[in-house]
Amino acid sequence: MDHYAPRDWQPHERPSLPGSPSTPLHSTPKRLAYALVGLLVALTGGLGNSLVIANLPYLQGALGATTAEMAWLPAAYVMTNVSMNLLLVKFRQQFGLRAFTEVFLVLYALVTFGHLFVNDLSSAIAVRAAHGMVGAALSSLGLYYMIQAFPAKWRMKALVLGLGASQLALPLARLFSEDLMQIAEWRGLYLFELGMALLTLGCVFLLKLPPGDRFKTFEKLDFLTFAILATGVALLCAVLSLGRIDWWLEAPWIGIASAASIALILAGLAIEHNRSNPLLMTRWLGSGVMIRLALAVILIRMVLSEQSTGAVGFMQALNMSSQQLHSLYVVMLLGSIAGLATSALTIDPKHLFMPLIVSLALMAVGSVMDSYSNNLTRPENMYFSQFLLAFGGTFFLGPTMVLGTRRVLTNPRNLVSFSVLFGICQNLGGLIGAALLGTFQIVREKFHSSNIVEHLTMMDPRVAARVQSGGNAVGSMIADPSLRNLQGIRSLATAATREANVLAYNDVFMLIAVIAVLTMIWISIRALWLMSTTQAVAPAPATPSVQPSGATSS
Structure with a gap:
């Protein structure tokens, strides 16, 4: 038009x-x-x-x-x-x-x-x-x-x-x-x-x-708000993406970018809060309902990081190639499709909390199953757990979106605010999950590695035998006994690092399960409270004796 x-x-x-x-x-x-x-x-x-x-x-x-x-x-x-x-x-x-x-x-x-x-x-x-x-x-x-x-x-x-x-x-x-x-x-x-x-x-x-x-919607001040908020959010995304690689407390730019992002985001929100026709409805976004919805989306996206940061990272730590993980990726795809199809078939506007609770329960079960992995775990051992995680990852999306859009329909001016909120929560939830789990894995790997190395001494006959076995494995290529012994020590150190990584990833899987269970409990309590208050304030059915003239009893 x-x-x-x-x-x-x-x-x-x-x-x-x-x-x-x-x-x-x-x-x-x-x-x-x-x-x-x-x-x-x-x-x-x-x-x-x-x-x-x-x-x-x-x-x-x-x-x-x-x-x-x-x-x-x-x-x-x-x-x-x-x-x-x-x-x-x-x-x-x-x-x-x-x-x-x-x-x-x-x-x-x-x-x-x-x-x-x-x-x-x-x-x-x-x-x-x-x-x-x-x-x-x-x-x-x-x-x-x-x-x-x-x-x-x-x-x-x-x-x-x-x-x-x-x-x-x-x-x-x-x-x-x-x-x-x-x-x-x-x-x-x-x-x-x-x-x-x-x-x-x-x-x-x-x-x-x-x-x-x-409709004519743009105003000049929209672009100022966009420039300020977009810069602030971009800096926050950069910090979350690279924090665990450059390390949080070592790279000076991380502190500067973090402070700048907070200042810019608060400045942008302050401008919007005082506008007569704002781009973002800050009062609506600051309501308890929207804050709880945003927190739920972020927590669920954090749990979903198990697949990319957890399972795939764990398999790569065991030197599994992409070709060896091909069947696991097929299972993940099938789980995502099944979750999507089930959500579409079963979504009910009267029961939007239930899919969230079911999704978190499935993801918690899958994470607990993965937390018992060891260095002999292979892709086929994770088929069922990863199917559950993939299923839950798509099963929750639709009901969450409907929870938000239902509140937008009552006031279409909130559409921009909800679109921004949902997009930011989806992306930042994934980034926060990857940053948290990746950092936790590194810290736990150092902890387990320290514990393992403390107990490795050549006075232990099992350690000495392991070093000798590692040296004998290259005996046909290295004639010097001291070099063979050094190679045996390196082989043992590699095995110790691998075991530390396995233990660290098991800790990551258990942490994800804990986050999923706590989020599920919180949403369940919230759903029960809403259900009880709704029933409490529901009007009592009218009796025939007090019906107005012309009314019919239902």
Whole structure:
């Protein structure tokens, strides 16, 4: 549409929220087409970053970078992805969905094409930052396409599927990205990503979303707020991403960035708090309901870090290659799909706390099972536990989103605030989880390593026999007895480090289980309290004797 005045919609067509498309009736084939395009858009938006995360060690060699430098690639993506939600909602509302779709998809294709010519780390970081902005737009776009695929009575199912589809990107990327690397090394990843971007662009041009209302929403002060808050959140993301690599108390920039991020975020919120027409509804965000929702999302995302930081890291510590972990990634993907499908089929607006409690219970069980691992644990020993974690990871998403949007519908002005809150909690929850668990694993590894080394002495005949055995293993290659003995000591030290890592990861798994159980107890108590207070304030049914004239008894 070319005007800003709201259109006259039929009741079933009216957009549910400002900036969302209208929902006219579609034929069954067209609904199927919308579902397929929605799935394609959501996966395309998530695959860009997932391909990089799954192949960081290989890209590190191609770019000739250190581990700390490579950590800036996923960090740059999250830094811009989180911030863009501040502007995207208003962009859709003012310029329309068509401009939103075409601008960001063309930008995505151009940025992906630019990936092919990246030859240094700084260029790669800039491209990842651009992908973060576009990825935020594509996740919303995929959700809108999925909503078109379902009738109004199944709108919540569409919300679950549209939101959860992007969560399948990481297990998918781990499954086939190694084959892409064999095509043209790291450029094979980018060629595939470019192909997905162009395919998505073509599908979206062929099958356009229905129009929505447009409103003049942007104000000059919005951009000042965006600049301040985006910078503050970006600095916070950088600290959380690199803190455990550069180490929290050793790199001076971490302290400076932390202080600056707090100051900038508080300054941005102060500006918004005193505006007559704010971008962020700070009073609404500061309400007890929204704070509890944000905390629940962050805690659940922290628990979900078990799969990426815990299980995968544990297997890599045991020198398992990506090829050996292939079957485990298949199980994770199947668990995510099962959780998504179950959530879509069972979601009930009257019982939104139950899926959260079930998800946390499943993830707690899976984490406890993993906490009994040892150096003989192999991927097949973790199939069931990782299936439970993957299932819980997608099962909770839809109900959490519905809990928030239900409160947005009562006041559409809160839409921008909720979009920012949900996006920040999702991303920061994952970053906090990875930072906490990674740091905890390093600290516990040092603790266990110290304990093990304290008991290793050559006076112990078992230790002496182990050193001799390690030296004899290279006896055919090393003739010097002293060098053989040194090699035996090194072999024993390697085994001690491996055992310390195993014990540390078991501690990590148990910590995750504790967080999951405590979060589950908190949500359960909250749900029971709400249930009891709701019943207590419910009005008593009227009796026939006091009914007004003309009333009928139900």
